[in-house]
Amino acid sequence: MAPANLRGALNIGFQMAITIGILAANLINYGTSKIKSGWGWRISLGLAAAPAILxxxxxxxxxxxxxxxxxxxxxxxxKRMLQRIRGTSNVDEEFQDLVDASTAAKQVEHPWKNFTGRKHRPQLIICTFIPFFQQLTGINVIMFYAPVLFKTLGFGDDASLMSAVITGVVNVVATMVSVYSVDKLGRKALFLEGGVQMVICQVVVAAMIGRAFGTEGEAGDMSEGVSSMMLFFICAYVAAFAWSWGPLGWLVPSEVCPLEIRSAGQATNVSVNMFFTFVIGQFFLSMLCHMKFGLFLFFGGFVIIMTIFIYYLVPETKNVPIEDMNQVWKEHGFWSKYVSNDNVTTSPP
Incomplete structure (x- = not known):
């Protein structure tokens, strides 16, 4: 429904809502931890019904x-709905684009089979690998288990919860940066900058943990200054994710698919994302126990791979109408060989 020049910012509203929810959850957890009766965790869980009802x-x-x-x-x-959401009655050209795309989509009898064909190979790769890589940035290590992680690193119970709140605030603010800049700077610029910043932060955090606790993870301690420095680099990592892979991991797969395979592409994107969210959630604590500080290097290695992937294989989609998105693949240095001229849908003159 969004116009092309605002599609990125409006789409990232989805991620903005997620980050606000994470921050709210962290604040609730911090507040309910102060309840002496031991009922705090029940209140925390019960309040999850409120956003579900809304x-x-x-x-x-x-x-x-x-x-x-x-x-x-x-x-x-x-047409009336398009006029309503655009705020003008002059939508004839855009509406004709939608009609043409809809007509082409109806000619496709098997969208799933068509999605896995050669001519849609670029979209299949993007809708599979971007959500896969998004979960292997290591962000869930921070956002899911922030209190556990900070406590393990030597922060006290209250300090670990407060540190989780701090990272939540950084997450919200940095997502606002992405909302403001994604339609100005473009998708690839944010992806690449975020990837470089995340790698640097992960390497520094790994080195600090290794220095404090050793390669075997034996008991150690961190000075207040080192702990503050650790929190700074973790926040810098969260910020990099929040203006790059966080929102763009949803945005780019949602806008690269033409209408005839859009449902299949989105289903693939969400399924891969949720599956690897589950995998990381199940295995993170065991990985932390066995890999120690090496876990940050493990995720950092994946960030390097995914940054190279973005640089060579993901086209810039800023300000490109979805109805004309196949033209982007035709002009891409690598993917153009998969998209023949008769597969490219262009707007009528």
Whole structure:
């Protein structure tokens, strides 16, 4: 529904909501930890029902997209909806683009089979590897287990919870940076800068943990200055993720697929993301126990690989209308050989 020049910022509203939710959860956990009766954890879990209720009620008021209405054959209603969301009656050219894309999509009988074909190989790779790499940045080490991690590193109970709150605030602020800059600087610039910054921070954090606790993870301690420095680099890492791989891991796969395979592409993107979220959540604590500070180097290695992946294989999609996205693949140095001229949908003159 978003216009091309604002699509990035509006799409990142999704990630912004996630970061605000994480911060709210950290604040609630910090507050309920002060309850002496031992009921704090029950309150923390129970309050999760509040956003679920808001989400359910809010979904009743969501309008259908013009594309969705077109897919069901109601052209006039689709045009009125496009005029409503654009705030103008002059939408004839854009609406014709949508009609052409919808017509082409209806000619595809098997979207899943079509998605795995040669001509959509670029979209398949992007929608699989970007969510895979997003989870292997190591961000869940910080955001899921921040209190456990900080306590393990020598912070006290209250200090570890407060440190989690601090990283949550950094997460929200840095996501705002992405909202402001993604449609100005472009997707690749944020991806590449974020990747370099994350690698540097992970290497420094690994070195500091290794110096304090040794290669065997034996008991050690950190001075207040070292602990503060550790928190700074972790926050710098969270900030880099929050303006790069966090929001762009959802944005880019959502905008590279043409209408005929969009549902298959989005399903793949979300499925891969959720699966590896589960995997990291299940195995992180065991990995931390066995790998010690090497865990940060493990994730840092993946960040290097994914940054190279972005540099060579992901095209810039800033300000490109979704209906014309196949033109991007045609002009890409590597992927152009997979996209023949007859597979490229362009706007009518």
């Amino acid at each position: 989400f359910t009620v809010g979904s009743l008021f969501l309008p259908d997209t013009p594309n969705s209405i077109l897919e069901r054959g109601n052209h006039e209603k689709a």
